[in-house]
Each structure stands twice: as structure tokens, then as C-alpha cells.
Amino acid sequence: MTGAGFFSSRWVSCPEHVAELSGDRLPAGFRAAGVAAGIKPSGAPDVGLVVCDSPGVSSAARFTASGTQAPPVLVCRERCELGALRAVVVNAGNANAATGRAGYDNAVRMQGAGALAAGVAEDRVAVCSTGVIGVQLPMDRVNRGILAAAHALSPEGAGAFAAAIRTTDAFDKRARLQARLPSGTVEITAQAKGAGMISPRFATLLVFVQSDALLSPETCDLLLSVCLKRSFERISVDGQLSTNDTVILQCSGESGVRVEPESEDELRFGEALDALLRQLSLLVVRDGEGARRVGRVVVRGGDQPTVGAAARAVADSPLVKTALHGADPNWGRIAQAVGAALPGTAPLALDIAIEGVTVCSAGAAAPHDADALAAAVAGDEVEYEVSLPGEGAESEVYFSDLGHGYVTVNAEYTT
């Protein structure tokens, strides 16, 4: 659920001008729906639709960088007016990935059905799919689902839509916020899905954000780009960039609150979007398949490529991740992962602190209270700080642990 409690991580603060709202209502100008169309074997909801009724909508979108981008991603990139998206049509349970020409044609058909359902032109409809790879979409079910969703569209449809885009997610990831800008008050809602195949590079799952603020497409694009760099580009469940990752921001403008470039309104709106996406990305990490804890690694030191490589190496190390799962303050694995990422630098005088306790100083063990440290790493969130020689650069990655649940989900089911 949304409402009180969305900002649950100590690593994200709710800005002073932002308030959490409860309920399923979307910002003015938006309607959404989610229905069960029989694509998921479970019979759970699997087709979602978001429609913006405002012809003057502004939008921005980002997609996975994968070389095996799925047909829906290709269709969005090739056949959409990405700065003016009126609708988003999504199915879960089938990624329509590695499906070739037939898959591309099906994505085009989905876009067409979405356009009919929303009553807008085809190039104003984004198409997203998530689920199993390499299987053709059951188009009869998809089409029936889109039609049913069109009938179910409601200003209160955020919850139904969020449920319909889930796959292995254990819980909904969504928010409803109100932001007081100098020029007036706007609302922002968001829905995300993702629990596996999550990697610390750009758009790593499906994320949909709606607002009634009045922004140009250029401002949408700028703000989305900046905020993604600090949120979904900085998380990892399993280091696996997906074929279908898509993030879409739509602004209806219905509030009449204009957010001009380089204004105080833009700053405040950006702060709200930033906090929203950071917390939402942390929910994805927290829901990492089989995960128990969220880790944050911050690497500081000489230059950006070095600290970036080291932070990702720590976040993606299965040895670090299993230790996090076991609440084991095994800092030797942090040292190993950093060293592996920085070949040829030995001997590396690195410092490591876990939950503020220095455990390694200039490359060697530092005396510390092992019992206190063991208690500190048993919490929900564990922070690792690494200092490399030099100063000035900094990089962080949020990551889930690696536990039996990940193996169970991924070894025993085809996802």
C-alpha cells in the first residue's frame, strides 16, 4: 500500500515540502486499470492500462541498454512519440522477448489495441511486457485483456494497475505523493515492478510515474534522466540487465501548476521525484528474490571509474551477498571484491567500515568490537563504506542479499 510509511529507508528522507497520500487515486487527468486476462498461469491480474486524458500531456521514457531488447522496447523506441505519450499498455507473465519478427508484430498489435482502448493515436501508446522470455504472446488473451482494461479504467485504478504488472514481486511497489511547489500543489503517483534480473545500469524494470504538474517534454526528460541516475541506476539484485526494462514519466498538466526550467518549482518537483524514485528503487532491492536485507556500499576515493567499478563489484559479489544474507560481517569478502575490480593496484591501502565501525585500515584488519558489529549487521539495512587512496570521487550501489529463496525461485521455476 501507499500512504504513511512509503519512506521506510533511513537512506531516503521525505523532503519537507512533500507529503504522503493514501489511496488508489491517480493525479488529475489519469485513469488506470488492471485485469486478469489469463496470461499468467496463476490467473492473477496480468494486463494493465494507464491513460492520460489530457491531449497536452508531456512525457519521457528510458529503456534497457541490452543488445537483446525485447520487441515492446523496440516498438516504443521506433514507433512512439516519447515526449507525448497518452497511454501505456502492459502485460505481465510473458516478456515478448527473443520472439523475433512475430514478437515485434505482436507488440505492434498490442500498441494498436491500446490505442483503440484509450482512444488515442498509436504513436502515443507505449507498450511494455514482462515475464518469461522466448514464448510468443497469446494475442487473443492480450487483446481481450486490453479491452477489459479499457472498460475498467478509473481515476482510482492505481492499485489494480500495480497488481497487474507484478511477476515474482512479493509486494506492490507504489507511492502517492503530494508536493507543494512555490506555484502550487501537485500530485505524483508511481508504480514499479521488479524483483529479479535487476542490474545497476539504467532502467532495470518497469516503472510508471504520473503527475498533474505542467512540464515541457524537455523538462520531463531532464528530470527523469537526473533522478534515474541516483535511483534505479544504482541498484542491483543480481547484476542482470533485463531485456524489457522501461521507465515512463507522464505529466498531464491538469493541476495548472507550471514547472518552468531552472525555476524553484523545477527544483522542488525534482526533489520530490528524486525521493520518490530512490525509495521506490530501494523497495525493488528489498523485494529482491529471496532477499532478507538491503546493503548499501559507498566507495570514496581518487576517480569516478575506480570507485564506480569497486562499488558494483561489491554489490554484485555472491560472496558479499551471501554474507549479508547470513548477517556475517565478513569484511574480507569486501576487500576481495574491491581488489578483483582493481587489478594491478596491489598492495591497495583500502579502509573498510561496516555500519560505521572501521574493520580494515590501510589494507589490514583493524581492532573492533566483533559482538557489537555482529548485532549491527543483523538489521534490515547494512551500510558498507570503502575508502580508496585519493579523494574526490564517490559512488554508491544498493543491493539485495543472496539467499536460498533466490535459488529456489530461479532453479525450480521458469521465470
Add this chain to the structure above:
Amino acid sequence: MTGAGFFSSRWVSCPEHVAELSGDRLPAGFRAAGVAAGIKPSGAPDVGLVVCDSPGVSSAARFTASGTQAPPVLVCRERCELGALRAVVVNAGNANAATGRAGYDNAVRMQGAGALAAGVAEDRVAVCSTGVIGVQLPMDRVNRGILAAAHALSPEGAGAFAAAIRTTDAFDKRARLQARLPSGTVEITAQAKGAGMISPRFATLLVFVQSDALLSPETCDLLLSVCLKRSFERISVDGQLSTNDTVILQCSGESGVRVEPESEDELRFGEALDALLRQLSLLVVRDGEGARRVGRVVVRGGDQPTVGAAARAVADSPLVKTALHGADPNWGRIAQAVGAALPGTAPLALDIAIEGVTVCSAGAAAPHDADALAAAVAGDEVEYEVSLPGEGAESEVYFSDLGHGYVTVNAEYTT
């Protein structure tokens, strides 16, 4: 055990001029021992010593590229005559890594004790450690162990030595071979350890090879380098380059069989060493912590960096590895991993075959017998072939699956 059955993988053939021998005997000129010194909490053997009694020994060594190389690696690099190593002293149960200046001093002391025990100069003694990171070596136990090992040295000591270098290994990894060269017959023995923290970059564990062939240090170095590129540089258990990885080849020359550069002898000796190291590296993968199966991914296509990156991405993908564990022919995860490794290339017309069955053609699912494929991936070894556009380059990586055992070993114990 060595003897019949060492060449157990279908991916490595025993060359015609090579025969497997049984027993613990080392090639002429070598003695070895392994003793329990109390470094491992279990009380299992944990100090090993190999000594070559031939003053004219030739040798070669390779080490991890990690930026956090452990003190024993630094001591080998800085204080050893690597082309003429007479002895190798090893402890298991403690990696002497991330131990700083005190750790370096302890590695130097280990080298000194090894020199006393072997009766050779200090710079002729290589030092290796493996085990937990960040804890100082218990030098009294190490020294007593080295002394005891010196008393236990035997030409039949290969088995005791192999047992003493193990950590989380489930079984010994060693071989005893006889190679008929044009100029005469030589013997080659080898002992390896490694089950976790194994990555597809150079020396990724401890490997010791002995032969009675007569080689120059330059030939030793050349052959070791070439053979490692095709064996231990092409495996991955968990993508984690270690702090301590070391490979050492020693040739006593006691057979009197001279292996000259660019001779038929060199070719045959190289073939034997190549088959030995490839099979030994596969045993390490097979013993991957918690692993059930060995995968081989071969990527063919346009250029070497591309096929190399794709092969490693597949081998290190936790999604591919859990599918291998579950005997799930989930080729969509292969496509995803390849795409993630090659950003910006979409749409990528890749072909994928599993156990010779084409499952993906030009980027889309290919019709195949799913039941037959499911049966084929339930075996001990599973082969994945990926073809990218273009031709000429090829890269392979051998990898273990990811199962509950890996999580159990690494989440519940400090290793």
C-alpha cells in the same frame, strides 16, 4: 584419487601419448608432505610442503591480478627466484590476506621456515596461503607444521600434500600422468585446490605441477602461460577473483629427457600439460561450492572482445547458473545475459543451441523437442553454444551451477 578416470570430462581427451598412473608417487626429484598443524579448526591437515631435490630445477609461476593480493603473493613476486623454485610451502585455513605489514612479515617468516625445512635458500621457496581473509596467521602453529612436514617429506607424498591444501573442496583434485615424448618418457603430477572465489581470469586458486622433464625456465614459463589460457583462465564458479591465487610448475630434470624449444618433445609435453590442466580446471568447476553440474558456453562470432564478454556474462549469470542447477533449459536467460553484455547492439540476431539442439535462431525461439532437451540438460555436463553475427572469433568458459549449497556454505560459515 588419481589413476584411471582422471580424464572424466567429454570436453578433454587424454592425448594418445599420455597414460594415467595411479598412486601417490611424485616424479623423480620431488618429495612432498602434508600435516595437521591446528590452523584449521577441524584439525584436518593444513600445512603442505613440496621440495625438489635437484639443484638444477626450472620453474614458472603465475599469480592473481587482484589489487588486494595477499602477502604470500607479494612475497613470491618480490622475494623469489621464480624460474628456479626448489620448494613450495603452503598453509590452508588462513589466507594471510588483508593482514598488512604484520601479514607480510609472517609470509616472510613462512618462507624462512620453508627454506630451513627444505635446506635451500629463501628465494627458492614459494609461499602460498588459502582460507579465511583478514586474520593473522598463528605463526607458532605454522612453524611447527612446516617442521613436521619437513620430517614427513616423501617421494610418495602427493596425496598427503593435496589433502593439506584443501579448504572447502569436497574432493582432492590431482593427477599423475606419464607422457611418452620422442626423446623419452616423463612423469607429471599436479595438485589443485579451489571450490569458491573462482573467477575466469588467470590463476584462480592454488595449483602445483611437478615433472621430471628437463626444461629451461623460459620453456616452463611459456608452456605454463599457454596452457593456463586454455584452462584455469576459462573457468568460473562465482566470478570472484581471489586474493591468493597461485600456479606453480616445477621441473626437476631428473628424467634426463630434454624438452627443447620448438621441438616435437615440447609439442608433446605441452599437449600433456594442456590436457592435465584443462581436466584439473574442470574438476575445480565440478567441485564448485554446492554445484551439481558443469556448464560449457562457447560463443562464436565477429571479434574476440565481443565473444569473450558474452561467454563470461553467460557463465557468471546467476539466472543461467540457477537454471543449470535446476536442469531447466531456460535459453531466454542465455539471450538476456548475452544482450546485457553487448549493450547498444539491439536487435541482435543470435543463435543459441543447448546440447546441440537449436533453441533460438536469429534472435527468436526455434521449434524443438522440449522433452528431449529437458532430458539432455539433466546430465552432469551441459553445453551451450551461442552464435553472434560475423565469424572468426571464439571464446569458451566452463562454469558451475548455483544451488542451495553455495548459499549454505557462504551464508552460514565464515570462509
